[in-house]
Amino acid sequence: MKLYLKAGLAVCATVVVVATTSCSQPEFANDQEKFEAYLKTKRVAVDDTDRVERLRADFERRASLASAIYDNGDLDTAVLDAEIEEFRKELLISRYFEQYLDAAVTEQGIQNYYTENINQYKSRKVKVSHILFRTNPRMDESERQVVLSKAAEAHSRIAAGEAFDVVAKEVSEDAISASKGGDLGWLNEGAVSPGFSEKVFRMQAGELSEPFQTDFGFHVIKITEPPQEVTRALETLKGDIRYQLRNKTKRAEMERLLKLSGYQSKQAN
Incomplete structure (x- = not known):
């Protein structure tokens, strides 16, 4: 429930920033593009009518509830927005590397590493x-x-x-x-x-x-x-090799992305 509330508040917070109208009936509640993206997070096909309708009702209900809470003014919205932003960054980084490493570290790559480093086994x-x-x-x-x-x-x-x-x-x-x-x-x-x-x-x-x-x-x-x-047989080593390769590949990709962004560590200065 906490995750759902964060998600709803995050969307509502965005609307509050860009819209001049009240958030009590948020525009995003009926936004088909956002709703279809939400269905993907639930792994529900758009043609699964019964489940789609149930999820739409829940989607709109939570969005309205989050809007009402946000508009009520009892929360420190600056802290809330900072927390939402950090959650968004964490989720973005996590999802990216999950997808990137699944594609980069393959069964063939594990086999090749084993063959090239056979002497250590x-x-x-x-x-x-x-x-x-x-x-x-x-x-x-x-x-x-x-x-x-x-x-x-x-x-x-x-x-x-x-x-x-x-x-x-x-x-x-x-x-x-x-x-x-x-x-x-x-x-x-x-x-x-x-x-x-x-x-x-x-x-x-x-x-x-x-x-x-x-x-x-x-x-x-x-x-x-x-x-x-x-x-030692490859089958007994696959887990360890996969772990090593994923860590090595992740470090290299993080360095590439940080260099691409122009980031410089203060410790290096």
Whole structure:
């Protein structure tokens, strides 16, 4: 209802400025051109007789009500006119960019952007299992050596022929992966600590590492599937790409329009 009142007041305000007659029976109430434009906002065809007549009655009623309120003089019309003008500008800008961006950012444009920037959607992954012996910054060197000895013992058992998953379940201090025989699943490059990621992506399938340390502690790892390159599918990225392209296109069009209007930002001066 507030929007309807604003719309009615906006039209009435225009008539008050340009007309010398009273606004109690506003000329625009029966203006066919304005009414047909109003029908478009409601998405009603002019040949839909029943709906057109209902909307015409409502259109004229609200216009008359708005005129009467405006003429009553209880409102600060200067503030009201400023608010109407700002609302009009906001609506004009919003509708323009809605139409412009729908036409400018197409499915083909999204496909082209994806193809041209395909490398940023590629990543490497590797399937790995590990056995972890935890350390913490408060440990002294002798304590750290005790932990390293445990890791070395686990490594020796596996190198001697014991199954990695059996040893992991028995001694690993990563409870979650230990319950799965040390399996960490597929890891994306860079998704884990740099030292761990660097190590696993240099190894080959089936290879067993010597114990090595990260911030979490000492690890013994085994590569269960070799590193692979994967590319994210366009369908999973369309929303993000569309959002990026619409923002970029909107900024460029705003700059063009402001330059065309001669506008200069005071911050730039």
